[in-house]
Each structure stands twice: as structure tokens, then as C-alpha cells.
Amino acid sequence: MSGWPVSMTKCRGQGGGRLLAASLAFLFAWTSVATTRVAGAEEGETFVDTKRGIAAQRDAADAAAKRVVAGDAALDEILAFLHDPSAQVRDRVVSTLIEKGTSEQLDALLRGLGHREPLVIEGLAEVFAVRGHAAATGPLLIALGQRRPVATTAILLDALGALRSPDSWKPVLSFFKKQKKQAALQAAALRSLARIDPGQARALVDESLGSKFAEVRLAAMDALRGSDLEAWLGRAPGWIADDVFDDDPQGPRIWFAVIEELRTLEDRVKHADALRSIVGAFLERGDAVKGRARADLFSLLEGLTGESIAADLELWREWWKAHGAQWTPSAVGATPERTNTAVAKFHGLPIDSFRVVFLQDLSGGMTRDAQGKYDGAGPSRLDQAKRELAKTLERLDDQCIVRLVYFASFFETFGFDRKAVPLGKSRRSLIAASAERQVPKKPHYNRGNLYDSLVWTIQQPYVDTIYILTEGAPTEGKFLDYDRFLAHLEREWRPYRTRIHVISFGELRGRNKNFLEKMAKLTGGEVREVDPFAEAGD
16 A cells, blocks of 8 residues: 555545547547355455545645646646545546646656556556657557556556557557466457557457457457458357357356447448348357346347347247348337346336346435435435335346445445355345445545446456446546546446446436436446335335
8 A cells, every 4th residue: 555645545345627528539449245144345446535525625626727737837746636535636637638738748747657656657648648649659668568557557558559659569569469368458458459550450350359368359359340340240140159158257248249239330231141140140049148148139139120029039030030031130220128028127227137236325415315304304315225125136036146336435345255146045145235234424435436336346257237326426436527437437348348227316417417328328228317215105
């Protein structure tokens, strides 16, 4: 923990200037419960300012931005802002440097890429990439050659890919070849190479489609999709046939990725022959999947064909046998309502997955009652959330793998054993753990840290669907600026393809509504606004 400011808590085991989305395009480019008890698992890294209130953080962010704009802030002062305990300060300084930083400031900040703090390196790499600051290529390559956290290294590779300097090709290729056991870094390097020189990267992309790592195969698929759609469509049936389901704890990620691309495919009629082969491959392999993977298949088939057929694989096979040879795909790529494959519902949203995490808000707003009073006499939002979760857990299939994550400023996890425990053995323990959760009373500990808890959850095995229940906007975490949050979330999400649904207690408005809708859309999820007290009589 040495080197972190006292007020920056970087823990394990603890139960602005607005960036335009387009300015962060470089980040998008390819782009445990035992049978008898529930215990919090080791949580991931959390970024929380435990010394200042939200208003004080906002004032500090305003002051930091003014110092940057004035142009007389010393290098060390700007670097200190970039690893300030508050995400408000960090986000504001990054956005200010992107929007208003002078060339002289950026040149001076190149030295900061040798800083010991990962937050400094990550923030600067983002600034240089978005600004297209070509002089950063050399310092970024030097930083890449040093031992850094995986997330930091991935951001360095993103930045090098965004700058597209020919000088980066050989060093990044060398880095790629050294990552024989680091799937995440090899995938990040491949994405970078595919942006630096798509033509030169093609042979490596083709080779990587056969990687033993699903993360690398996904990166190669994304790269091929970006450069040669016809080739991507031609290879897709083989990916479906070869995808490993039982051996991959993350589930059929390749299957999910192919379906996602086909949902948004334009000019489907033009690609009719390729789509016939892909649909045939899906139907042939359909028995190997269940839960979300099969539900996604039925939804895709309805969208491609325009046919409303029951969620029955044999009925679809019969229809395909009769019509497949002459079939022409629907020209309109609208995604239909989800086919009724749900095993239960959560606040009205269908659950068709057997690998579910409920990510639930424990921030201060969850203590409000039906009249909006904090700690009122009646049932609170948290009381209603516990009730609905218990009801849902009772209805889910015993074979489902279900885990819980509760987030305030920090977060607690339940059910993340080394071995996946089916709900039939963990249900009582999970319901008991939920019943015991309370909003933290300690000052500054009852905020909403969505980013850190969500990214940690996405990275865990046996998770393909997350249901977030929240009552407000995030107020702590590594990123708060909505555009930065979404850009970095997409980078973390791409190797997993987890679906994220959002349930909001209360009406969503303005930028927070837009933010949550974008997050759900990115992952193929849905957003639903509910009145928890209206549900009380259900």
C-alpha cells in the first residue's frame, strides 16, 4: 500500500469537464458460499475518498481544473491531481487536459509516464491518445516495457493503438509474443497491433483465431470484423462448432460474441448465403447450451427470420429443414422481444441465465421510505429490495449458480467459492446474507461505488448475466465521469461479454438515465424503472 495517499483506500477484504463519448473512442476501438455458510470473498481494488464529502470533492475538482487551465501548475502538482483520492478530481483534470491542455503542457507531462502511480500513467495515456499527441509514442513504449498492473498495461496498449505510429509495431509485437501465459495482455496487444497496422496484423489475427485463450480469440474476431466482414461471416460457423462450453468457466463467450454481431448486422440480404451457414451451425450446436446462450439463440432466430416460433429447438430445426435452403433473412435488423425462456423474474425483468449475479446498492439512499424520508418509520427501499431478492431466489432453478454483490463505498461479495455452488445448496445462506445487509453508518462509507464493484464482478468465473439494482448515480469509484466510466467498462467487458441489466428504484432522469441506458445497450441488457413500494403487494 506504500505510495498511496492516506485518504485513498486501496483495499482487499473490505466487505467536471464532461468528456464527449467520441473523444474516448480509442478505448472502444475493437475494439464464497459454502454449503453451510456465506462469507465475503476477497474483493477487488476499490478507489474511495474517505476524507472528503461529495461537495468538498467537487470544490477540489473545480480548483484543480482552474490550476490546469491557468497554465502555471507545476508538473508534480498536475501529477498529484491525477492520483488524487477523489475520482471527481481525477476525471476533471483528465477532461480539462484533453479539452484545454496546451501542447507545452502535454510535452511536459510526458515525463509523468515514468511515475510509480498507475492512476497517473493511465490518465496520461488516455490524454495523449485522445489528443493524438504523437510525441508520446516513445515514452509510452518505455512505460510498456516496465512491470505494471494488468489494467495499466492494457491502457498503455490502447493508447499506442490509438496513436498508430509505425515505430510501435515491433515493440508491441515483441510484447505480444512474450505474453504466452497472460491472456488478457496478449489480447490487448493484439487489439493494439490491429489498429497500428491492420494489413500487417492480418496474418497474426488469423493465427490468433486458433488461440487456446478465449480472450485472444475474441480480440482476433473483433479485429477481423473491423477489417473484413466477409471473412468474419465465413469463419463464424467454425467458431460456433468449435466453441468450448463446459471447460470455459466464463461460459460460451464466442457464442455470445457472434450473436451480438449478428443482431446489429446491416444489409442482411446481401449476406444471405453466409447467414444460412451460421444459422445451420447454431441449430446443430444448440443442444450444447442452455440458459442465456439458448435464449439468445431463439431471440436471434426470430430477429433474422421474422418468424414467431416457440422456444423449442426441435421446432426451429423442423422449420429450418423445410425452409432453410430458400430462406432469405429479414432485411430489418430489429431485435424482437425476448423469447419466453425465463426461469424467474427479478423486479419484472426475466431471468433466462443459469449464471447470475445480483449487484445491489447499499448506499445511503436505500434507507429512504415510501415518502422519501431517510430512516423513516415505514419499510425502506432496502427492505423492499431484500424482499424481492428472497422471492426471486426461491423461484430460481436449483441448478442455477447465483452470487450476490453489495456495494456502497466499498463492496461485499457472497457466493464466490472456488467451486461453483448450485443454488439448491446455497439458497438459504444467500437469503440469510441478504437479510443481514445494512447501509453503512460510518461517514463517507455509504456512497455508491458502481464501477469498482461491477468490473470485479464481470471478471469472475461462472457469470454471464448481472442484474444491477441501484437508486441513484455513482458517487465513488475509479471513474465517475460517465464517458470515462463507459469507455473503461467496455475495455474490461470485451473479454467476457457479460450481459448487464439495470433496475432503478425510482424514475431516472437526465444524464444518469442516458448513462445507464448506454451501459445496458453496450452489453445487450435492459433498463427498468420500478417503484419498490408499489411492488410490496405483489
